[in-house]
Amino acid sequence: MEQAKIRLYVDQPLAAGQAVAVGEGQANYLFNVMRLTPGAPVALFNGQDGEWLARVEQAGKRAGILRAEVQVAPLRLPPDLWLLFAPVKKARTDFIVEKAVELGVARILPVLTRRTQGERTRADKMRAHAIEAAEQCGANIVPEVIEAQPLDRLLAAWPADRRILWADEGLVGTAAAFAGLPPGPWAILIGPEGGFTEEERGRLTKVPQVTPVSLGPRILRAETAAVAAITLWQAHLGDWK
Amino acid sequence: MEQAKIRLYVDQPLAAGQAVAVGEGQANYLFNVMRLTPGAPVALFNGQDGEWLARVEQAGKRAGILRAEVQVAPLRLPPDLWLLFAPVKKARTDFIVEKAVELGVARILPVLTRRTQGERTRADKMRAHAIEAAEQCGANIVPEVIEAQPLDRLLAAWPADRRILWADEGLVGTAAAFAGLPPGPWAILIGPEGGFTEEERGRLTKVPQVTPVSLGPRILRAETAAVAAITLWQAHLGDWK
Numbered sequence: 001m002e003q004a005k006i007r008l009y010v011d012q013p014l015a016a017g018q019a020v021a022v023g024e025g026q027a028n029y030l031f032n033v034m035r036l037t038p039g040a041p042v043a044l045f046n047g048q049d050g051e052w053l054a055r056v057e058q059a060g061k062r063a064g065i066l067r068a069e070v071q072v073a074p075l076r077l078p079p080d081l082w083l084l085f086a087p088v089k090k091a092r093t094d095f096i097v098e099k100a101v102e103l104g105v106a107r108i109l110p111v112l113t114r115r116t117q118g119e120r121t122r123a124d125k126m127r128a129h130a131i132e133a134a135e136q137c138g139a140n141i142v143p144e145v146i147e148a149q150p151l152d153r154l155l156a157a158w159p160a161d162r163r164i165l166w167a168d169e170g171l172v173g174t175a176a177a178f179a180g181l182p183p184g185p186w187a188i189l190i191g192p193e194g195g196f197t198e199e200e201r202g203r204l205t206k207v208p209q210v211t212p213v214s215l216g217p218r219i220l221r222a223e224t225a226a227v228a229a230i231t232l233w234q235a236h237l238g239d240w241k
Numbered sequence: 242m243e244q245a246k247i248r249l250y251v252d253q254p255l256a257a258g259q260a261v262a263v264g265e266g267q268a269n270y271l272f273n274v275m276r277l278t279p280g281a282p283v284a285l286f287n288g289q290d291g292e293w294l295a296r297v298e299q300a301g302k303r304a305g306i307l308r309a310e311v312q313v314a315p316l317r318l319p320p321d322l323w324l325l326f327a328p329v330k331k332a333r334t335d336f337i338v339e340k341a342v343e344l345g346v347a348r349i350l351p352v353l354t355r356r357t358q359g360e361r362t363r364a365d366k367m368r369a370h371a372i373e374a375a376e377q378c379g380a381n382i383v384p385e386v387i388e389a390q391p392l393d394r395l396l397a398a399w400p401a402d403r404r405i406l407w408a409d410e411g412l413v414g415t416a417a418a419f420a421g422l423p424p425g426p427w428a429i430l431i432g433p434e435g436g437f438t439e440e441e442r443g444r445l446t447k448v449p450q451v452t453p454v455s456l457g458p459r460i461l462r463a464e465t466a467a468v469a470a471i472t473l474w475q476a477h478l479g480d481w482k
Contacts, residue, residue, distance in 0.1 A: 076458075095336075102465050104457070138460045175481040216345070216481035217317075219379050224343050227465065228472040235473055240416040240457035 004043040004053060006034060009131045009142060014049040018068045019057070031059040042066055045140035050075040076140055078104035079238040080185045084164070085109075085226055086116040086192035087148070092223045096190075097126050099223070101133035101143060103230040104239065105188075110148035113200060115192040121148035151200060155207055164189050166204055167229045168212035169219060177213045178232045188233060190226045245282040245294060247275060250372045250383060255290040259309040260298070272300040283307055286381035291316040317381055319345035320479040321426045325405070326350075326467055327357040327433035328389070333464045337431075338367050340464070342374035342384060344471040345480065346429075351389035354441060356433040362389035392441060396448055405430050407445055408470045409453035410460060418454045419473045427478065429470045431463055 008030075012020050022030065030036045040056045044066065051073035054066040083105045087093045100108055108130065110121045127145045134142045158164070162185040169191065189210075196204065204210050215228050234240040249271075253261050263271065271277045281297045285307065292314035295307040324346045328334045341349055349371065351362045368386045375383045399405070403426040410432065430451075437445065445451050456469050475481040 099465055099468075102459060102461055103469070104459055137462065175476040178476065214481075216475055216479075218343060218345055220343055221378065224340055224468065227340075227468045228344070231469040231472045232476055234457055235416040235419065235476075238457075240455075 004041040006030070006036070007043040007045070007135045007138070009135055010044050010046050012046060014044055014046055014052045014068050016068065016070060020044060020054060020066045020068060022064045022066060024062045027060060027062055027064045030056070031061070031064060043072065044068060047141045048075065051140045073140060078106050078141065078143070079234070081105045081230070081233060081238060082107040082109055082162070082187035083190070083226065083230065084111050084154070084187050085190040085222065086111050086113045087121045088193050088222045092221070093126070094129050095223045096226045097129045098133040099227045100230065101130050101139055102137045103227065103234060105143050105230060107144045107146065109146045109154070111154060112148050112150045113192050114197045115194045123147045152203065155203065158207065158209060160209070161185060162187055162209060164207065164210045165229065165233060166210050166212045167191070167215055167225045169195050169225070170201065171212050171214040172217055173214040175214060175216055175232060177211070178236045181211065181237055183237055186233065186237065188226070188229045190222055190229065193222055245284040247271070247277070248284040248286070248376045248379070250376055251285050251287050253287060255285055255287055255293045255309050257309065257311060261285060261295060261307045261309060263305045263307060265303045268301060268303055268305045271297070272302070272305060284313065285309060288382040289316065292381045314381060319347050319382065319384070320475070322346045322471070322474060322479060323348040323350060323403070323428035324431070324467065324471065325352050325395070325428050326431040326463065327352050327354045328362045329434050329463045333462070334367070335370050337464045337467045338370045339374040340468045341471065342371050342380055343378045344468065344475060346384050346471060348385045348387065350387045350395070352395060353389050353391045354433050355438045356435045364388045393444065396444065399448065399450060401450070402426060403428055403450060405448065405451045406470065406474060407451050407453045408432070408456055408466045410436050410466070411442065412453050412455040413458055414455040416455060416457055416473055418452070419477045422452070422478055424478055427474065429467070429474060431467045431470065434463055
């Protein structure tokens with residue numbers, strides 16, 4: 001089977017013979033930057049129909065048409081894991097989103113805390129970054145990115161059956177607790193740089209779904225804690241086990 | 242105990258009453274950028290003597306003197322883990338070095354492979370980046386950074402008693418193998434973007450110290466694989482367990 005070098009997320013249905021229109025941004029990338037011509041293969045995914053081999057049918061400056069030929073991979077869903085994190089500086093927030101996609105989470109929820117900078121939480125930018133990460137890492141879904149919400153509001157409406165794994169930087173010790181976690185729907189919670197306030201910590205310890213865990217004896221930055229916590233969760237409860 | 246906000250790596254001995262001279266770069270940072278004046282506290286570490294509270298004694302434009310007062314933390318050595326990795330693009334290489342320091346490795350060895358870009362392997366730059374990471378994350382040692390070596394030469398002289406955990410991107414499966422790893426000196430090996438060549442893969446499988454492991458069903462970028470592999474090793478065999 002011919003292997004497409006370019007993978008593209010589209011928000012249109014994919015099926016054999018289906019025409020897929022590409023707009024200005026993608027047309028520029030495919031036909032100007034990558035110089036694809038009619039007949040060239042492109043891999044497409046839409047988060048629903050798995051991965052498809054498509055070919056360029058019309059290549060224009062501002063638009064084009066691809067035609068899906070055959071499914072080359074079934075839909076691969078990540079485990080039922082959400083990532084809650086307090087956005088940090090731009091480059092590190094991008095990094096957290098990118099790594100969450102690569103490591104496999106189903107939903108990304110930015111959380112506003114007392115020490116979070118509000119202007120760093122544009123969900124549309126995070127969505128675009130999540131799509132780019134999925135295109136590059138071979139995932140054929142894109143995690144849902146929710147609008148940022150204050151921690152309090154999020155906890156007040158938290159689903160009863162979803163546990164929260166709180167990477168608590170106040171707990172400096174061992175990561176042994178991961179081995180004892182029960183299966184089921186989970187969310188990982190990563191605090192802001194500087195940590196949660198005492199009030200927030202008090203609030204978190206009162207939520208029955210919350211389990212605090214330690215990520216070893218060193219203080220980790222937010223993005224490191226996110227990758228380490230998702231990795232350990234995946235190895236113990238997710239699809240790496 | 243007064244808490245110093247600034248942590249600085251110095252390559253001089255630390256003891257009670259010891260004077261520590263700072264050169265132009267550090268003087269600029271301490272006295273111009275951070276505007277410290279005589280009497281201000283600074284935390285110092287040198288990778289040997291733990292962490293010390295020191296105070297500014299002389300603050301000049303191009304040099305200054307700090308005086309160590311009291312040890313505030315003992316030396317905290319990381320476990321006996323080395324990280325071997327093929328340098329990737331600058332920002333991602335910096336990231337790997339930074340995360341290795343945060344997560345706790347003793348030695349960093351850049352490896353030249355067929356698909357590594359040689360110009361990206363300046364050990365002096367990596368060393369500077371490792372020092373900066375240690376200053377920021379609270380580590381009081383800095384992992385040793387070795388000059389980049391070709392993979393072949395490294396394997397030919399590899400110590401008999403140090404195992405190599407090869408994060409093999411060709412093994413797409415589970416991370417269960419981590420649970421069965423024996424304790425002792427280890428090194429983690431992360432390949433270049435694009436992977437090892439078939440010839441290199443053949444060479445690796447013939448080295449008796451090498452154990453290939455999978456990091457789950459998704460293809461991870463080099464820096465993600467580095468963080469995930471160090472995390473799982475730490476949780477199973479290192480000081481997170």
